[in-house]
Amino acid sequence: MKSLNSMRISGFDVLPLFEGGKGISISNGESSGAWAAAGAVGTFSGVNADSYDSDGQPIPQQYFGRTRVERHEELIRYAIDGGVTQAKIAHEIAGGRGPIHINVLWEMAAAERVLVGILERAGKLVHGVTCGAGMPYKVAEIAAHFGVHYYPIVSSGRAFRALWKRAYHKFSELLGGVVYEDPWRAGGHNGLSNSEDPAHPEDPYPRVLELRERLREFGLDETPIIMAGGVWYLREWENWIDNPELGPIAFQFGTRPLLTEESPISDAWKQRLLTLNEGDVYLNNFSPTGMWSSAVENAFLRELKERHDHQIAFTREPIGDHDTAFLTGPRKQPLFVTAHDKSRAEQWIAAGHTEAMKTPDSTLIFVKHEIMRDIRTDQTECMGCLSTCNFSNWSQLEGHTTGKKTDPRSFCIQKTLQVIGHSDEVENQLMFAGHAAFRFKDDPFYSNGFVPTVHQLVDRLVTGD
Ligand SMILES: Cc1cc2nc3c(=O)[nH]c(=O)nc-3n(C[C@H](O)[C@H](O)[C@H](O)COP(=O)(O)O)c2cc1C
Numbered sequence: 001m002k003s004l005n006s007m008r009i010s011g012f013d014v015l016p017l018f019e020g021g022k023g024i025s026i027s028n029g030e031s032s033g034a035w036a037a038a039g040a041v042g043t044f045s046g047v048n049a050d051s052y053d054s055d056g057q058p059i060p061q062q063y064f065g066r067t068r069v070e071r072h073e074e075l076i077r078y079a080i081d082g083g084v085t086q087a088k089i090a091h092e093i094a095g096g097r098g099p100i101h102i103n104v105l106w107e108m109a110a111a112e113r114v115l116v117g118i119l120e121r122a123g124k125l126v127h128g129v130t131c132g133a134g135m136p137y138k139v140a141e142i143a144a145h146f147g148v149h150y151y152p153i154v155s156s157g158r159a160f161r162a163l164w165k166r167a168y169h170k171f172s173e174l175l176g177g178v179v180y181e182d183p184w185r186a187g188g189h190n191g192l193s194n195s196e197d198p199a200h201p202e203d204p205y206p207r208v209l210e211l212r213e214r215l216r217e218f219g220l221d222e223t224p225i226i227m228a229g230g231v232w233y234l235r236e237w238e239n240w241i242d243n244p245e246l247g248p249i250a251f252q253f254g255t256r257p258l259l260t261e262e263s264p265i266s267d268a269w270k271q272r273l274l275t276l277n278e279g280d281v282y283l284n285n286f287s288p289t290g291m292w293s294s295a296v297e298n299a300f301l302r303e304l305k306e307r308h309d310h311q312i313a314f315t316r317e318p319i320g321d322h323d324t325a326f327l328t329g330p331r332k333q334p335l336f337v338t339a340h341d342k343s344r345a346e347q348w349i350a351a352g353h354t355e356a357m358k359t360p361d362s363t364l365i366f367v368k369h370e371i372m373r374d375i376r377t378d379q380t381e382c383m384g385c386l387s388t389c390n391f392s393n394w395s396q397l398e399g400h401t402t403g404k405k406t407d408p409r410s411f412c413i414q415k416t417l418q419v420i421g422h423s424d425e426v427e428n429q430l431m432f433a434g435h436a437a438f439r440f441k442d443d444p445f446y447s448n449g450f451v452p453t454v455h456q457l458v459d460r461l462v463t464g465d
Pocket residue numbers: 019020021022023024026045047103104105131132153181185186187188189228229230231252253254255256431432433434435436
């Protein structure tokens with residue numbers, strides 16, 4: 001294994017190894033502080049991060065506002081307080097040995113207000129901002145205002161080009177690096193474009209080379225590219241290291257750090273990681289953001305898949321073979337479906353999926369009564385955590401609605417990520433993970449259930465394992 005040269009990141013000479021930011025509360029002050037203290041780059045999530053009470057217990061993010069807008073304001077306050085809290089913890093643990101980055105998502109509600117709010121109070125403790133999910137044009141200007149570096153997360157050279165041309169060229173000196181997140185392999189939300197086939201993963205090398213060519217076009221030959229998604233043993237990436245064609249390359253890990261002592265996830269989640277098989281993590285398109293995402297197969301995902309499978313198209317008038325009346329709702333309103341779909345729907349109803357719910361795509365899905373009740377409750381209790389939400393039709397823009405129908409095929413991501421991040425419930429919640437997570441099982445580092453500290457993991461990564 002080639003030795004890893006140190007790299008200048010956000011004003012520090014450190015190993016070219018990054019902790020990937022993980023919300024909600026999955027990479028935090030404790031984990032990021034430990035990464036920085038180990039001479040690498042720590043990243044805490046600034047997405048609805050935790051604050052603590054005087055006993056050190058996370059303060060539950062409860063909402064008292066009567067309207068979505070009032071709850072949205074409460075959420076912003078929680079997010080800013082939480083981000084400041086985590087920055088302080090990270091700073092203390094890091095002891096000045098490495099940089100601390102904050103990760104935000106441009107698709108989260110009020111991303112700009114939250115980021116500015118955190119940096120106003122804790123900007124001196126944070127050295128970089130990483131930001132993906134959407135096109136974060138504004139992040140460069142915000143970072144420049146606070147004198148911190150910024151790291152856009154992109155999945156193609158084309159996306160970076162657009163960011164650079166429109167906004168980043170004005171703030172080039174603080175562009176610390178560009179994260180290439182492999183849209184087929186990374187955990188969490190994935191930046192697959194409409195023209196990319198989720199079933200056909202592409203080789204990251206030519207895509208990263210293409211990104212480097214875009215960077216060179218703009219004179220950014222020495223700007224590090226941080227490769228994220230599917231990176232496990234660095235020895236498998238030797239041809240990427242000190243490769244003049246690719247230029248400076250660092251590596252980001254999201255999944256491996258889940259299984260460290262400092263990782264705040266539950267023991268149940270850690271244990272589950274050790275049992276995963278290839279194929280247990282896959283891309284799904286259920287997220288209320290409308291983005292693809294990668295998570296572990298469990299009862300939560302199976303139930304969402306079932307909603308999609310128990311689905312039929314309808315028309316409001318008889319058209320073509322949609323000539324069979326189907327009565328729905330309390331008023332037994334007739335909709336028109338094919339005769340074949342009617343008999344499928346009757347079978348689902350007989351099996352207990354008695355409730356028909358309309359989707360924005362003129363389809364009906366069939367769910368059990370308790371699922372419908374939960375969907376309705378979650379939509380009603382929405383606190384506007386995203387910029388726009390397909391599930392509840394919340395929008396942070398004026399009017400606070402997307403103007404579309406709510407989509408019962410999706411779910412409240414805020415609720416499920418809060419639960420999995422703060423309890424040992426893993427089967428019925430969304431468990432994000434990268435596609436290489438099955439490797440925990442056979443990696444000898446973790447034999448006999450060994451859970452390393454972050455320092456031990458970093459030392460191990462440096463050896464190529
Ligand atoms: C549980 C989990 C949550 C994640 N949450 C975020 C997030 O909030 N923001 C983000 O930019 N990336 C997020 N990611 C992506 C990671 O930061 C990282 O880029 C990715 O996991 C790298 O690929 P790997 O999973 O193969 O290591 C998440 C990943 C995981 C596994």
